[in-house]
Amino acid sequence: MSKQKTYDEINQKIADGKAVVMTAEEVSRMAEEMNPAEIAKKVDVVTTGTFGAMCSSGIFINFGHSDPPIKMKKVYLNNVPAHGGLAAVDAYLGATELSETNEKYGGAHVIEELIKGKNIHLKAFATGTDCYPRTEIETIINKKNINEIVMFNPRNAYQNYNVAVNSTGRIKYTYMGNLLPHFGNATYSTSGELSPLLNDPELRTIGIGTRLFIGGTEGFVAWNGTQFNTSKPKNEFGIPLSNAATIATIGNLKKMSADFIRAAYFEKYGVSLFVGIGIPIPILDEDMARFVSISNKNIETSIVDYGIHPNIVLGRVNYKELQSGEIILNGKKIRTAPLSSIMKARQIAEILRTWIKQKQFFLNAPVQVFPKNTSLNKLEVKL
Numbered sequence: 001m002s003k004q005k006t007y008d009e010i011n012q013k014i015a016d017g018k019a020v021v022m023t024a025e026e027v028s029r030m031a032e033e034m035n036p037a038e039i040a041k042k043v044d045v046v047t048t049g050t051f052g053a054m055c056s057s058g059i060f061i062n063f064g065h066s067d068p069p070i071k072m073k074k075v076y077l078n079n080v081p082a083h084g085g086l087a088a089v090d091a092y093l094g095a096t097e098l099s100e101t102n103e104k105y106g107g108a109h110v111i112e113e114l115i116k117g118k119n120i121h122l123k124a125f126a127t128g129t130d131c132y133p134r135t136e137i138e139t140i141i142n143k144k145n146i147n148e149i150v151m152f153n154p155r156n157a158y159q160n161y162n163v164a165v166n167s168t169g170r171i172k173y174t175y176m177g178n179l180l181p182h183f184g185n186a187t188y189s190t191s192g193e194l195s196p197l198l199n200d201p202e203l204r205t206i207g208i209g210t211r212l213f214i215g216g217t218e219g220f221v222a223w224n225g226t227q228f229n230t231s232k233p234k235n236e237f238g239i240p241l242s243n244a245a246t247i248a249t250i251g252n253l254k255k256m257s258a259d260f261i262r263a264a265y266f267e268k269y270g271v272s273l274f275v276g277i278g279i280p281i282p283i284l285d286e287d288m289a290r291f292v293s294i295s296n297k298n299i300e301t302s303i304v305d306y307g308i309h310p311n312i313v314l315g316r317v318n319y320k321e322l323q324s325g326e327i328i329l330n331g332k333k334i335r336t337a338p339l340s341s342i343m344k345a346r347q348i349a350e351i352l353r354t355w356i357k358q359k360q361f362f363l364n365a366p367v368q369v370f371p372k373n374t375s376l377n378k379l380e381v382k383l
Contacts, residue, residue, distance in 0.1 A: 003041075004284060004285050005040075005044070005282070005283065005284050005285070006284070007282060007284075007363055007364065007365045010044050010045065010282050010283075010363060011362045011363055013044055014044075014045075014356055014359060014361075014362055014363075015359060015362075017357075017359065019044040019045060019356065019357070020042060020043050020044045020045075021043075021044065021045045021046075021047060021280075021353045021356045021357055022043055022045075022046055022047070022353070023046070023047050023048075023049075023194070023346070023349040023350060023353060024046050024047065024048045024049075024193055024194050024199050024281075024292055024349060025193060025194055025346065025349070027039065027043060027046050027292050027293055028193045028292075028293060028294065028295040028296075030043075030293070031293035031295070036286040036287075036289040036290040036293060037286050037289070039283070039289040039292075039293060040283050040285055040286045040288070040289035043283050043289070043292075044282070044283055045280050045281065045282055045283065045353075045356055045363065046199060046280070046281045046283060046292040047278060047279075047280050047281075047349040047350075047352040047353045047356070048194055048195065048196040048199050048278055048279050048280075048281060048345075048348075048349055048352075049191065049194050049196070049213070049276070049277070049278040049344070049345035049346065049347070049348030049349035049352070050157055050190070050191040050194065050195050050196060050276070050277055050278070050340060050345050050348070051191070051260065051274060051275070051276040051277075051340055051341045051344035051345050051348065052189050052190070052191070052274060052275070052339055052340030052341070053175065053189065053264060053266075053272040053273070053274055053339055053340075054095075054153060054155070054156045054157070054272070054273060054274070054275040055095060055096050055155075055175065055272045055273070056095075056153060056154045056155035056156070056225075056226060057094075057095040057108075057111075057151070057153035057154075057156065057273045057275055058092055058093055058094040058095050058107060058111075058151070058152065058153065058154075059092070059093050059111055059114075059149055059150060059151050059152070059253055060086075060090065060091070060092050060148070060149070060150045060152055061082070061090065061091050061092075061093065061146060061148070061149050062089060062090050062146065062147040062148045063089040063090075063091070063122065063141060063146050063147070064089060064145075064146055064147050065088070065089055066089075066134060066137055066139075068132075068133050068134050069088065069089075069131070069132045069133070069134060070088065070089070070124065070126050070132055070134035070135070070136075070137050071088040071089075071126050071127075071128075071129060071131075071132035072084045072088065072089055072091065072124040072125075072126055072137075073085075073124075073125055073126045073127060074124065074125045074126075075091045075122070075123075075124045076100075076121075076122070076123045076124070077093060077107075077110045077120050077121070077122055077141075078099065078105070078109075078110050078113075078120055078121050079099045079100050079101045079102070079121075080093065080097050080098065080099045080100075080105070080106055080107050080109075080110055081097055081100065082097070082107075084124075088132055092152075093107045093110060093111065094107050095107045095108040095111060095263075095271065095272060095273035096108070096270055096271050096272060096273075097271075098270060098271060103270075104265045104271070105265075105271070106263075106265075106270070106271030107271065107273075108262075108263035108264065108271050108272060108273035109263040109271065111151075111253070111261065111263065111273060112258055112261060112262060112263040112273075114142070114143050114149060114253065115143070115215075115253060115256050115257065115258045115261055116258050117142060117143060117144070118142065119140045119141070119142050120140065120141050120142060121138075121140060122137070122138070122139050122140070122141045123136075123137070123138045124136070124137050124138075143253070143254050148254075149252075149253040149254055150250065150251070150252065150253065151214065151215065151219070151249070151250065151251050151252075151253045151256065151261075152222065152248070152249075152250050153248060153249045153250075153275065154225060154226045154248050155225040155226040155227055155246045155247075155248065156225060156246065156247055156248070156249045156275060156277055157195075157196050157197055157225075157246065157247050157249070157277045157279075158189075158190065158197070158243050158244070158245075158246055159195075159197035159198060159201070159240055159243070159244040159245040159246070160190055160195075160197075160198065160232075160239065160240050160241070160242060160243060160244055160299070160301050161188065161189045161190050161242070161243045161301065162188075162242050162243060162301060162302050162303070162304040162310070163186050163187070163188045163301055163302065163303045163304065163317060163322065163327075163336075164176035164177075164179055164186065164187045164188070164304060164306045164310075165179065165183050165185075165186045165303055165304070165305055165306065165307070165314065165329070165334065166179035166180060166181060166182075166183065166184070166305065166306055166307035167182065167183060167305050167307045167308060168181060168182075168307035168308065169181050169182065172306055172307050173266070173267050173268035173269050174266070174269055174306050175266060175269055175270075175272065176189065176306060176339060177266065177337070177339055178267055179306055179307065181307075183329060183332060183334050184334075184335075185334065185335050185336070185337060186303065186322075186327060186329075186334045186335070186336045186337070187336070187337050187338070187339055188301070188319075188322050188336065188337075188338055188339065188340075189338070189339040189340050190301070190319070190340060191340050191341075191342055191345040192296045192299055192319035192322075192323065192342075193294055193295055193296050193299060193319065194342070194345045194346065194349055195345075196212075196277060196278065196279035196281075197244075197245055197246075197247070197279075198239060198294065198299060199279075199281050199291055199292045199294065200279075200281055200288070200291055200292075201234075201238045201239055201240070201291060202238065202291070203230075203245060203369065203370050204284075204287075204288065204369075205281055205282055205284070205288070205365070205366070206221065206247065206279060206281075206366065206370075207221065207366025207367070207368055207369045207370050208221060208222065208223060208224075208366055208367050208368040208369075208370075209221065209364060209365075209366050209367035209368070210279065210364070210366050211280075211361070211362070211363065211364050212249065212277060212278060212279045212280075213276070213277060213278035213279070213348055213351065213352045213355075214249050214250075214251040214256070214260075214275070214276070214277055215251060215253070215256035215257065215260045215261040215275060215276055216255070216256050216257030216259060216260040216261070216276065217251055217252060217255035217256050217257070218251065218255075218361065219249055219250055219251025219252070220249070220250055220251070221247045221248065221249060221366070222248045222249060222250040223247075223248040224245070224246070224247065224248065224370045224371065225245070225246025225247045225248045226246065226248070227243075227246055227376060228245055228246050228370070228371070228374055229243070229244050229245070229374055229375055229376050230244060230245055230370075230371075230372060230373060230374050231373060231374060231375040232244040235298075235300050237294060237298045237299075238291075239294065239298070239299050239300065241300055241301060241302055241316065242301060242302040242304075242313075245370070249277065259276075260275070260276030260344070260348065261273065261274070261275060261276065262274040274341075276344055276348050277348070278348040278349055278351070278352040280352055280356060280361070280363055282363050295320070296318060296319035296320040296322075296323060297318050297319075297320040298318065299318055299319045300316045300317065300318045300319075301316065301317065301318075301319070301322075302315075302316055303315045303316065303317055303327075303329060314329060314330075315329055315330075317329075321336075322336050322338075323336075323338070323342070324336075
């Protein structure tokens with residue numbers, strides 16, 4: 001049994017320039033020749049990464065006060081509605097909110113343009129009060145001339161996600177991309193052995209307060225994500241077999257890079273936001289070494305028929321098969337396509353490693369762990 005490590009010991013190694021930091025892919029290859037005890041003794045931190053569409057994302061903005069001041073009721077950014085109702089000049093812009101004049105443009109595009117330093121047209125309306133007499137304002141904003149832009153994403157970095165196929169006779173246009181008729185293709189959206197929450201399936205080191213990479217800068221886990229579900233069935237390696245845990249994330253948009261935050265339009269579905277997230281996993285003991293040693297061939301997920309109903313499971317497949325370019329379902333070969341970028345995930349894991357090696361990024365234990373044995377409620381439809 002290898003000696004248990006602490007966060008303080010690992011951070012001291014980082015400060016001394018002695019920490020051994022590897023990416024999740026590298027440790028997966030190492031595990032082919034070394035056991036968990038040997039890996040735990042040798043490796044201190046494992047970096048992860050994912051870059052995919054995360055619809056449940058958005059930004060809080062504080063515009064600053066005008067003269068005379070206004071209490072904004074209706075807010076538009078490049079004709080995309082933002083939600084007021086927070087305070088006088090605060091608003092939340094959701095990534096999937098659509099422009100009132102262009103259905104292929106939305107909140108995600110405004111977010112990306114703000115990151116790039118572009119000018120954004122702001123128009124807001126109010127009823128007017130004694131202390132906020134202005135009833136309308138129209139101006140240009142950018143990330144330099146407003147106070148704060150905080151990215152707060154209620155649901156990011158799914159622990160696992162379903163594979164989407166379509167058994168019907170017509171194309172289905174979904175958030176999983178265009179699904180061709182008669183099982184013409186299969187799409188998936190997780191970075192496999194690089195994916196952050198798959199490297200800590202029991203969420204021992206990922207919780208409220210965990211420091212992470214988000215959009216090219218440092219951020220934090222703010223809470224468990226919405227639709228957080230740890231009751232999903234797991235395989236023999238402890239990996240959930242479909243979409244399970246999620247995290248809510250927060251970071252300073254003014255420091256982010258458009259290399260890791262990208263707007264996207266899905267045909268006949270709508271707008272989404274691609275978000276880059278990376279989480280360092282401290283190797284505290286043999287169990288953590290075992291978790292980060294997971295390989296694509298041992299990470300399974302469910303194949304779901306989005307043509308009929310997204311809860312209909314047709315089979316299971318592993319990420320080695322998915323990343324090979326084709327899977328076999330009921331004797332038929334089906335082409336696969338990722339909606340997440342493995343190249344970007346590798347880049348994120350490598351950047352995070354560099355930050356740690358350069359003593360720019362330290363680890364912290366969660367201030368609170370996530371709840372256990374959670375499940376989801378269904379929305380009842382009543383006429």
